[in-house]
Amino acid sequence: MIKFNLFVLPFSLGLIYIVYSIIMHYYRWIKALPALDKVKLSTGIRTPSKVFASLKEIFLEGLIHRKLWKRNPLLGYMHMSFALGWFLLIVMGNLESRVYHGAHFNAPYYPIFLKFFIHDRLVLFFEIFTVPAFFRFMMDFLLLFVLSGLVLALVKRKQSNWFGMKQTTRHSLFDRVILTCLWLIFPMRLLAESYTAGYFHGGGGFLTQNLGNLLIAVTPGPAELIAYFFWWSYSLVLGLFFIMMPYSRYMHIPSELLLIVFRHCGIQPKKWGSAFSDLEVYSCSRCGVCIDACQLNFAAGINNIQAVYLIRGQRDQYIPENIALTCMLCGRCQEVCPVGIKVDSLRLIKRREIGSGQVSDFSYIASSHPGFADVVYFAGCMSHLTPSITIAMEGLFTAAGVNYLFLDRDGSICCGRPLMLAGKDKQANELMEFNKTLIRQTRARLLVTSCPICYKIFREEYNLPIRIQHHSQYLLDLVRNGKIPLQSQHRKVVYHDPCDLGRGGNIYSAPRELLGKISDLLPSEKECANALCCGGSLGLMNTSVQSKDEVTRNALHSLLEHEPDFLVTACPLCKKTFAKHSGTEVKDIAEMVYDAIP
Amino acid sequence: MIDFGYTLTRDRQLDYDRGDFRFLRIVRAMEPSLDVCIGCGSCTATCSAGHFTGFNIRKLHTLIQRGDNETIKAELKKCMFCGKCQLVCPRGVNLRNLILAMNRAIEQLG
Ligand code: SF4
Ligand code: SF4
Numbered sequence A: 001m002i003k004f005n006l007f008v009l010p011f012s013l014g015l016i017y018i019v020y021s022i023i024m025h026y027y028r029w030i031k032a033l034p035a036l037d038k039v040k041l042s043t044g045i046r047t048p049s050k051v052f053a054s055l056k057e058i059f060l061e062g063l064i065h066r067k068l069w070k071r072n073p074l075l076g077y078m079h080m081s082f083a084l085g086w087f088l089l090i091v092m093g094n095l096e097s098r099v100y101h102g103a104h105f106n107a108p109y110y111p112i113f114l115k116f117f118i119h120d121r122l123v124l125f126f127e128i129f130t131v132p133a134f135f136r137f138m139m140d141f142l143l144l145f146v147l148s149g150l151v152l153a154l155v156k157r158k159q160s161n162w163f164g165m166k167q168t169t170r171h172s173l174f175d176r177v178i179l180t181c182l183w184l185i186f187p188m189r190l191l192a193e194s195y196t197a198g199y200f201h202g203g204g205g206f207l208t209q210n211l212g213n214l215l216i217a218v219t220p221g222p223a224e225l226i227a228y229f230f231w232w233s234y235s236l237v238l239g240l241f242f243i244m245m246p247y248s249r250y251m252h253i254p255s256e257l258l259l260i261v262f263r264h265c266g267i268q269p270k271k272w273g274s275a276f277s278d279l280e281v282y283s284c285s286r287c288g289v290c291i292d293a294c295q296l297n298f299a300a301g302i303n304n305i306q307a308v309y310l311i312r313g314q315r316d317q318y319i320p321e322n323i324a325l326t327c328m329l330c331g332r333c334q335e336v337c338p339v340g341i342k343v344d345s346l347r348l349i350k351r352r353e354i355g356s357g358q359v360s361d362f363s364y365i366a367s368s369h370p371g372f373a374d375v376v377y378f379a380g381c382m383s384h385l386t387p388s389i390t391i392a393m394e395g396l397f398t399a400a401g402v403n404y405l406f407l408d409r410d411g412s413i414c415c416g417r418p419l420m421l422a423g424k425d426k427q428a429n430e431l432m433e434f435n436k437t438l439i440r441q442t443r444a445r446l447l448v449t450s451c452p453i454c455y456k457i458f459r460e461e462y463n464l465p466i467r468i469q470h471h472s473q474y475l476l477d478l479v480r481n482g483k484i485p486l487q488s489q490h491r492k493v494v495y496h497d498p499c500d501l502g503r504g505g506n507i508y509s510a511p512r513e514l515l516g517k518i519s520d521l522l523p524s525e526k527e528c529a530n531a532l533c534c535g536g537s538l539g540l541m542n543t544s545v546q547s548k549d550e551v552t553r554n555a556l557h558s559l560l561e562h563e564p565d566f567l568v569t570a571c572p573l574c575k576k577t578f579a580k581h582s583g584t585e586v587k588d589i590a591e592m593v594y595d596a597i598p
Numbered sequence B: 001m002i003d004f005g006y007t008l009t010r011d012r013q014l015d016y017d018r019g020d021f022r023f024l025r026i027v028r029a030m031e032p033s034l035d036v037c038i039g040c041g042s043c044t045a046t047c048s049a050g051h052f053t054g055f056n057i058r059k060l061h062t063l064i065q066r067g068d069n070e071t072i073k074a075e076l077k078k079c080m081f082c083g084k085c086q087l088v089c090p091r092g093v094n095l096r097n098l099i100l101a102m103n104r105a106i107e108q109l110g
């Protein structure tokens, strides 16, 4: 016999709607994939190792929230209790309902409202090891688990710093409405089950039974009706939550699952809006972890442009221009995002939409054959502002006896990355062609650059047939091969990771190893992947010089904490930016190495 | 024409009543730091594009103020957007955004 009551309708309708909606979204995303990505996906989901890796990540990040645990245990626990707790409630509830229901077919609402339909007698002490009692215990335990997360979520509204967060996301009205629904679901369930258990003197577990008995004792009135009221409320908030979910941030739950699968199948972000980027946008949970990471926020007080707001704008199909343009593209937020969203590429997509219209004309560039060499050295525009770097590099090439060619000795043709950061890829490509031709003409086997900005674009966009190194890697190789003799000066130094070299180029150890040989390298509070941006970023378009200065001063404050003799970096732009405000001398790593030649 | 050994110079008079200041309004709204420029020319001296050709970024933002938009349209295309100018500016003029703003004005006014 199928058990039914009218109150299950809101939940059931909501469930049908959300399932339909998720299927449609999945269908849309998969259908919109380019043909090559579709092939990747279909081979990927038939490769056991990829399927296993996806499932593992879904379990660790989607349910356990491992990255958030690492960030802050309280935050991790809060997210885990909701995700894992709810998931286990569903699984356990379904198992429990099978115990009471022999048939294979189970109405979807049946496990959810089981306690309304089934009222067991009270479990006696000696029966606690029976199957029904086990389920009753587990269901209450899991409910308590989720409720503990709810309590923490409430505490977090007031005391976000306990959760390792200084600022939380400012939510829109709609977000708050659905959040209220979500928060009401479990208290409603608790009350409905408790009243029912209390009224029937049985059927509840350690939590619902005892609470039910208490409630019946202290609240006058028709207990059965009160219980019925809460069953309706429970079903209503669930139904409402499901109906609103496709339009809310909670779509991140199903979206993230698919995103993880896409990634493991090797699908990459594109330069323009694509199914992948749309899926990334939907996968943002608006957890707000990116807000605290952003220096524009904590150093310059600009708090409306962070990844979460960019993505929310994208979701609402409206991104104010300043959100797209006010950002250093430093990658700090991307580094901490628990969902692993490629925020920089999302922002660049938006910038391309805004900024690609401009016309350029570089026909004035007339270059002659640069000559031949083994190693071609490209200093980059910025290094021409810091001649000490190019002097050191030339000195080092000579000292090591390298047959090199200083390609842009007489002024650089810009590498094109500054244009790309503004979303002007077409114009950047025009510049790149000039440099590509020149570099090829030298027939060199190795391209060395002093600028991490150039390094990044050489590696990622130029498709050069030769090896590319930043000078910190190159100099380390020379030193290791005994080409340059060094003597440590034993000066205290702190190393600053440039964004495009560290997070952007994954080069952390080469400069440190090099500095270790010639100086006493001090640690700094925020380094490697957590390093700060100098504030001079060319990614920043429309921010005042005052705000940039604040970012720079804040970064210096952190870097100079241990009072080094020198602040060392590996980027002409960082050097130039820091030098403006630093009381401590700022040096490039090339200068340090050059000075260490005995 | 008879060569007298000298020529008439082109009329350099500026008629502010005839200037087209719609351009200036757009640019100034997008980048107010335009107004703190002292015309020192550091930006031009370091300019990457100016190294290869007679491109003069300082002149361009002077021309905005004068409403000579045609010259700006023809010249601005040469900028490589490298950002050197901005780094050397002693007044903190946000030159890259100024360049973006000029491009925007060109787009809007055709
Ligand atoms: S972008 Fe990442 S860190 Fe920021 S709110 Fe979204 S999920 Fe959280
Ligand atoms: S990339 Fe850097 S500046 Fe931009 S939002 Fe992220 S943390 Fe902030």
Ligand code: SF4
Pocket: B036, B037, B038, B039, B040, B041, B042, B043, B044, B058, B088, B089, B090, B091, B092, B093, B095
């Ligand atoms: S460097 Fe700055 S102050 Fe000098 S002319 Fe250029 S914009 Fe004006």
Ligand code: SF4
Pocket: B043, B046, B047, B048, B049, B050, B057, B078, B079, B080, B081, B082, B083, B084, B085, B086, B095, B096
């Ligand atoms: S950004 Fe443009 S104007 Fe400024 S220095 Fe570079 S090429 Fe010259």
